[in-house]
Amino acid sequence: xAQDIRDMFKEDTLSGEKMPNNHEKRFLNxxxxxxxxxxxxxxxxxYLAASIVVLLGLIGVYNYxxxxxxxxxxxxxxxxxxxxxxxxxSPGLKKVxxxxxxxxxxxxxxxxxxxxxxxxxxxxxxxxxxxxKEYEYLSAELNESGPSELTINALIDNLKFRxxxxxxxxxxxxxxxxSNDALSNASQSI
Numbered sequence: 001x002a003q004d005i006r007d008m009f010k011e012d013t014l015s016g017e018k019m020p021n022n023h024e025k026r027f028l029n030x031x032x033x034x035x036x037x038x039x040x041x042x043x044x045x046x047y048l049a050a051s052i053v054v055l056l057g058l059i060g061v062y063n064y065x066x067x068x069x070x071x072x073x074x075x076x077x078x079x080x081x082x083x084x085x086x087x088x089x090s091p092g093l094k095k096v097x098x099x100x101x102x103x104x105x106x107x108x109x110x111x112x113x114x115x116x117x118x119x120x121x122x123x124x125x126x127x128x129x130x131x132x133k134e135y136e137y138l139s140a141e142l143n144e145s146g147p148s149e150l151t152i153n154a155l156i157d158n159l160k161f162r163x164x165x166x167x168x169x170x171x172x173x174x175x176x177x178x179s180n181d182a183l184s185n186a187s188q189s190i
Contacts, residue, residue, distance in 0.1 A: 085139060086155055089147045093156075100159035107166035116180065117173050124169040131162050 087094030113121035135158045142151050 085142075086152065089142075089152065093152065096156060097159065100156075100163055103163050104159070104166060107163065107170065111166075111170060111173065113173075114177075117176055120172060120176070121169065124165060127165055128162055131158055131165070134158055135162075 085094075086097040111121065135155065138151060138155050138158060142155070145151070
């Protein structure tokens with residue numbers, strides 16, 4: 001029947017037996033036949049797939065940490081600072097700003113200086129450029145300190161003043177042309 005293996009070793013009946021000659025060689029030969037050792041290394045497809053996955057992962061990590069815009073666009077984006085305008089503060093202020101800027105541009109496009117009104121026109125353009133510089137200064141202040149009622153009102157007042165100047169210029173050019181027309185009509189009637 002079943003015997004306990006510990007009891008068998010205690011009796012040590014096997015220690016007197018000897019292994020047959022060449023037992024070890026025969027055992028190794030049988031082992032080599034059952035599991036031959038190949039001379040060329042085995043190619044495992046899993047190693048190739050794992051290498052590709054690691055390579056794709058490294059490329060993905062590299063692209064993740066690269067800036068989105070490369071080349072000249074990157075240089076341009078570092079030189080240009082995005083400034084806030086009234087439109088960035090609220091949609092209502094954007095409408096106001098767009099209205100004034102469109103009106104200013106419309107008035108400027110309507111005016112054609114003549115040689116007689118060139119000096120007058122240039123004087124107004126100089127005042128407009130100074131107001132434009134002030135507007136840029138106020139926009140920079142809006143960026144630095146954030147939107148405040150005083151800054152927003154100053155920006156709107158600047159736009160109003162520029163438009164008022166253009167209306168005044170238009171009236172002066174109109175009056176100048178009217179007076180010139182009256183003078184030329186008077187000189188023709190003489």
